[in-house]
Amino acid sequence: MTSPSPRQLDGRGRFVRPLLAAFKLTKTYGTVHAVRGVDFALAENSYVTLLGPSGCGKTSILRMIGGFESVSSGAVSLDGKRLDETAANLRPINTVFQNYALFPHLSVLENVAFGLSYRDVAKTQIKLLAMNALKTVQMEAMADRRPRQLSGGQQQRVALARAIVNEPRLLLLDEPLSALDRRMRKDMQIELKDLQRRLGMTFLHVTHDQEEAFALSDQIIVMRDGLIEQQGAPEAIYAQPETAYVADFIGGAACIPAEVKAREGANVVLETAFGSFAVPGVSTLHAGGKAVLCVRPEQVCVAQAETEGKAQLKARVVHQVYRGSDWLLDCTCGDQVVQVLHREAPPSVGEDITLAFDTAKVWAAAVEARAVTPPEAGAV
Amino acid sequence: MRRSILSVGDWLALPVVAALIALCCAPLLILLAYSFFQVDFVTISYDLTLANYAKIAGSETYRGLIARAFGSAFLVVTLTAVIGYPVAWFVAKRVHAAKSTLLTLLLVPLYSGDLIRIFAWRVLLGAEGAINRSLMWLGVIDEPFSGLLFSPLATHIALTYNYLPFMVIGLWLAFESLDDRWLEAAADLGAPAPARFLRVILPLTVPGLVAGGLMVFVMVAGDYLTPQLLGGASGITIISAINDLFGTAFDWPLGSAIAWTMLSILMVCFGLGALAIRRSSLVAEDV
Numbered sequence: 001m002t003s004p005s006p007r008q009l010d011g012r013g014r015f016v017r018p019l020l021a022a023f024k025l026t027k028t029y030g031t032v033h034a035v036r037g038v039d040f041a042l043a044e045n046s047y048v049t050l051l052g053p054s055g056c057g058k059t060s061i062l063r064m065i066g067g068f069e070s071v072s073s074g075a076v077s078l079d080g081k082r083l084d085e086t087a088a089n090l091r092p093i094n095t096v097f098q099n100y101a102l103f104p105h106l107s108v109l110e111n112v113a114f115g116l117s118y119r120d121v122a123k124t125q126i127k128l129l130a131m132n133a134l135k136t137v138q139m140e141a142m143a144d145r146r147p148r149q150l151s152g153g154q155q156q157r158v159a160l161a162r163a164i165v166n167e168p169r170l171l172l173l174d175e176p177l178s179a180l181d182r183r184m185r186k187d188m189q190i191e192l193k194d195l196q197r198r199l200g201m202t203f204l205h206v207t208h209d210q211e212e213a214f215a216l217s218d219q220i221i222v223m224r225d226g227l228i229e230q231q232g233a234p235e236a237i238y239a240q241p242e243t244a245y246v247a248d249f250i251g252g253a254a255c256i257p258a259e260v261k262a263r264e265g266a267n268v269v270l271e272t273a274f275g276s277f278a279v280p281g282v283s284t285l286h287a288g289g290k291a292v293l294c295v296r297p298e299q300v301c302v303a304q305a306e307t308e309g310k311a312q313l314k315a316r317v318v319h320q321v322y323r324g325s326d327w328l329l330d331c332t333c334g335d336q337v338v339q340v341l342h343r344e345a346p347p348s349v350g351e352d353i354t355l356a357f358d359t360a361k362v363w364a365a366a367v368e369a370r371a372v373t374p375p376e377a378g379a380v
Numbered sequence: 381m382r383r384s385i386l387s388v389g390d391w392l393a394l395p396v397v398a399a400l401i402a403l404c405c406a407p408l409l410i411l412l413a414y415s416f417f418q419v420d421f422v423t424i425s426y427d428l429t430l431a432n433y434a435k436i437a438g439s440e441t442y443r444g445l446i447a448r449a450f451g452s453a454f455l456v457v458t459l460t461a462v463i464g465y466p467v468a469w470f471v472a473k474r475v476h477a478a479k480s481t482l483l484t485l486l487l488v489p490l491y492s493g494d495l496i497r498i499f500a501w502r503v504l505l506g507a508e509g510a511i512n513r514s515l516m517w518l519g520v521i522d523e524p525f526s527g528l529l530f531s532p533l534a535t536h537i538a539l540t541y542n543y544l545p546f547m548v549i550g551l552w553l554a555f556e557s558l559d560d561r562w563l564e565a566a567a568d569l570g571a572p573a574p575a576r577f578l579r580v581i582l583p584l585t586v587p588g589l590v591a592g593g594l595m596v597f598v599m600v601a602g603d604y605l606t607p608q609l610l611g612g613a614s615g616i617t618i619i620s621a622i623n624d625l626f627g628t629a630f631d632w633p634l635g636s637a638i639a640w641t642m643l644s645i646l647m648v649c650f651g652l653g654a655l656a657i658r659r660s661s662l663v664a665e666d667v
């Protein structure tokens with residue numbers, strides 16, 4: 001069977017075959033539908049993250065691509081060739097495992113050289129290549145140590161070197177930074193991004209941390225309950241969330257229930273419990289349907305004496321969190337909680353205030369993902 | 381202010397240490413002392429001599445018996461390792477809910493006595509035994525096969541059966557701590573199945589193999605009942621020789637010397653085993 005591969009446009013408007021293409025990819029464990037038929041494509045030389053809470057199926061997708069789990073139905077292809085029929089050890093893909101999975105009985109150098117003995121590399125070259133890979137991650141001084149003698153961050157680097165030394169077509173990273181402390185995580189994020197640029201390799205990175213996804217990615221695939229909720233560039237995902245879930249999961253937007261009254265060009269007129277607003281929104285919204293008005297903490301402010309041209313909400317401060325450079329206020333408008341980012345000394349808890357936002361800046365999203373694909377019958 | 385040399389904890393441990401010395405080390409040291417004495421007709425002369433050790437070294441019988449004891453032990457270690465390896469893998473990696481049941485079943489035979497298990501093999505292997513009868517009923521053989529019982533074969537079958545659980549337990553522990561992600565990583569790096577076994581599974585289970593192997597080795601080398609009851613003419617072992625020397629022959633010094641020769645060889649084996657575990661390891665020296 002030939003695999004249907006989604007096509008992409010390159011910079012000059014030509015169609016190019018993507019590096020990796022998943023088509024109706026499904027994973028079922030007994031009666032649990034972990035991945036429910038997802039389609040996506042990864043371009044050459046890109047950094048892509050699969051983002052979602054635990055249990056959303058992102059790790060299952062990674063493990064199917066790596067070859068550690070069988071594909072229940074659907075297909076995944078690399079360079080146009082079916083991948084799901086190839087054994088894990090024959091795939092030109094390498095993985096950085098969540099807890100690194102370094103071989104404890106081998107030295108750092110032997111760990112990195114492990115994969116080279118199964119590739120077409122001269123024996124005399126193996127040590128040289130492994131040392132070079134260790135240099136890339138600044139670990140050449142530790143070549144003779146055992147993994148156990150290294151810190152978490154150092155093990156992480158060795159795991160990276162062990163994977164990239166094989167020059168895979170695609171590098172999979174399974175929550176690679178989750179075991180590191182915050183400071184180390186920030187440093188490694190910069191290094192990972194830098195490494196991907198230098199190597200020109202495609203990285204597919206699984207994470208539940210939206211901040212991490214934004215720091216690293218060219219493309220983000222947001223997952224929920226085994227389905228893709230939205231995929232695209234980080235800027236698009238942040239500025240134009242398609243669903244209430246994405247708006248809330250990324251950037252913690254307040255999602256105010258609304259009814260679509262009319263469509264006016266790019267804008268939609270929303271009728272909410274707090275009034276009627278004309279705001280930009282997802283193109284699929286149509287008059288008479290339901291929607292949510294997404295208001296992010298930084299898009300709303302406490303109204304001063306005069307706030308001309310801005311929409312206003314009556315609210316009460318119920319909670320405040322000091323975050324150093326600013327305060328995050330929880331305010332209630334009726335039974336709706338709206339978070340507000342406030343830079344100066346904030347109003348005190350219990351105070352009644354007026355919130356204001358610019359209707360051109362907020363966004364109308366769908367309540368649920370468009371057409372929810374039901375799990376295919378008899379998929380197992 | 382003077383501080384006591386011994387802390388309270390040391391004082392509390394003292395009875396245990398004393399008991400160990402009195403019950404374990406002292407008898408061995410007495411044996412060691414005896415091994416340098418000699419029998420003078422019916423009395424023991426206390427002049428120190430190496431004559432007993434010279435006698436062992438010069439006697440083909442004793443050397444042969446010692447070599448056979450360790451040869452048997454090595455053979456049984458090999459057999460239990462080959463049989464126990466897949467069993468341990470299966471229990472550790474393929475069984476989930478029934479794991480403790482299986483492990484208990486594995487140990488149940490040990491709850492019955494040595495003698496009972498040995499006699500069970502007599503029932504199976506004898507001329508009128510279950511195996512011969514089945515083979516005759518199937519028409520494979522016309523008359524009972526008498527070579528089964530009272531032979532080295534019978535001895536080694538029973539020894540392998542008896543000590544298999546110890547090997548399985550050692551290996552099972554090693555497999556339990558073998559993380560499946562190491563195998564995934566090896567596959568991810570391009571290693572085909574045979575290489576995953578040789579370069580990851582085997583080296584990482586060596587500590588279990590050595591630990592189980594040492595237990596089996598020591599117990600088989602010191603086993604006395606099984607060859608005696610199942611070996612027939614081949615049932616004379618170095619242990620039964622020691623027994624005779626302490627009993628009817630009344631040559632305690634020579635018996636002690638043989639016992640200490642055996643003990644020394646076993647201690648060397650233990651030293652090598654410990655070294656193998658350290659080298660294979662995991663327990664790398666700290667930074």
